[in-house]
Every structure is written in structure tokens, then in C-alpha cells.
Amino acid sequence: MNDTLLVVAAIALFIIFFGLLWFARKRSAKARKWVLVDGSNVMHWHNNTPNIQPVKDVLKLLKSRGFTAIVMFDANAGYELFGKYKHDDAFSKLLGLPEKHIMVVPKGTPADPFLLSAARKQRAQIVTNDRFRDWAVKFPEVQEHGLLITGWYRDGRLHTSLQ
Numbered sequence: 001m002n003d004t005l006l007v008v009a010a011i012a013l014f015i016i017f018f019g020l021l022w023f024a025r026k027r028s029a030k031a032r033k034w035v036l037v038d039g040s041n042v043m044h045w046h047n048n049t050p051n052i053q054p055v056k057d058v059l060k061l062l063k064s065r066g067f068t069a070i071v072m073f074d075a076n077a078g079y080e081l082f083g084k085y086k087h088d089d090a091f092s093k094l095l096g097l098p099e100k101h102i103m104v105v106p107k108g109t110p111a112d113p114f115l116l117s118a119a120r121k122q123r124a125q126i127v128t129n130d131r132f133r134d135w136a137v138k139f140p141e142v143q144e145h146g147l148l149i150t151g152w153y154r155d156g157r158l159h160t161s162l163q
Contacts, residue, residue: 032068033066033067033068034067034068034069034070034122034123034124035062035067035068035069035070035124035125035126035127035149036069036070036071036072036115036118036119036122036124036125036126036127037055037058037059037062037069037070037071037072037126037127037128038072038111038115038126038127038128038130039055039071039072039073039077039091040072040073040074040076040077040080040111041128041129041130042054042055042058042127042128042129042151043055043077043080043081045129045151045152045153045158046153047153050077050080050081051081052081052094052095054151054153054158055071055095056095057158058127058151058158058160059071059095059096059097061158061160061162062127062162065162068101069097069101069127070101070102070103070118070124071091071095071097071101071102071103072102072103072104072105072111072114072115072118073091073102073103073104073105073111074104074105074110074111075104075105075106075107075108075109077091077104078090078091078104086104087104088102088103088104089102091104112130112132112134112135113135113138115128116132116135116138116139116142119141119147120139120141125146125147125148125149126147126148126149127148127149127151127160127162128148128149128150129150129151129152130148131148132148148161149161149162
């Protein structure tokens with residue numbers, strides 16, 4: 001009888017422990033501060049020339065501020081940077097992010113509606129200097145203060161409107 005009680009107690013503790021662990025992970029995932037990065041825009045921030053370094057600098061800053069970033073690129077980003085098409089996995093390796101945090105939109109499709117839809121769904125800010133004026137009717141939130149985080153380089157250093 002005592003052995004049965006010990007087994008039942010051990011199983012109950014096992015279930016409670018993993019239930020709490022699951023709950024903590026679920027809560028932690030929801031507590032993340034998501035931010036979207038307009039990679040095709042940010043890569044032009046330094047001297048208006050395509051360069052991956054501004055994207056890396058932005059990601060480093062966001063990470064230091066506790067944000068989890070997702071980077072979206074237009075399909076031509078690889079051509080602009082490397083002279084050939086690059087997909088999610090190439091940018092993932094280049095930026096040191098999980099592939100699920102990178103999106104190169106399909107050819108012939110602008111990244112803007114993907115960015116704006118994801119921002120709406122995740123209630124996330126977007127790092128970009130784009131004002132999305134062409135999309136303001138469908139996404140009126142682009143006119144709200146605080147949605148867009150802008151940036152620039154001065155004296156070789158990154159500056160942003162991130163509070």
C-alpha cells in the first residue's frame with residue numbers, strides 16, 4: 001500500500017512539475033517583446049548603400065533592449081547585397097538568427113503588407129524609415145505614434161527613435 005501511494009505521489013509531482021514548466025514557457029513566450037525589422041529598408045541606412053551591417057547593428061541594439069526580432073526582406077535583397085537571390089536560410093546564417101525569424105517575401109511581392117500584417121497580429125513595432133503611405137488606408141495604424149522605430153547613422157554610429 002505504501003509503495004502504491006509513493007508511486008501515485010511521484011506521478012502527481014511529475015505532472016505538476018511539467019505542468020508548471022509548460023505554463024512558465026507559455027507565459028515566457030507571450031511575454032516576449034516582439035519587433036519586426038524591415039531588412040530591405042534598414043540595409044540602406046548607412047550612406048544609402050545596400051549593406052548588411054546596419055541590420056546587424058539594429059539586431060544587436062534590439063537584443064540589448066530585450067526585444068525578439070523578426071527580419072523581413074524583399075525578394076531582391078540578396079541581389080542588392082550579393083548579386084544573387086538569397087533565401088531565408090542564407091540570411092539566417094548571415095545574421096545569426098533562427099531561420100523562423102527571417103522572411104524573404106516571394107518574388108514580385110512587396111514586403112510591406114507582410115510587415116504590416118505581422119505587426120498588427122503580434123502588436124509589434126516595426127524598425128524602418130518607411131512611412132508606408134501607400135498602405136495607410138488598409139493599415140491606418142501606420143499613422144499612430146510609436147509603431148515605427150526610425151534610425152540613422154551619425155559619425156558612424158547607429159541612432160534610433162527607440163525609447
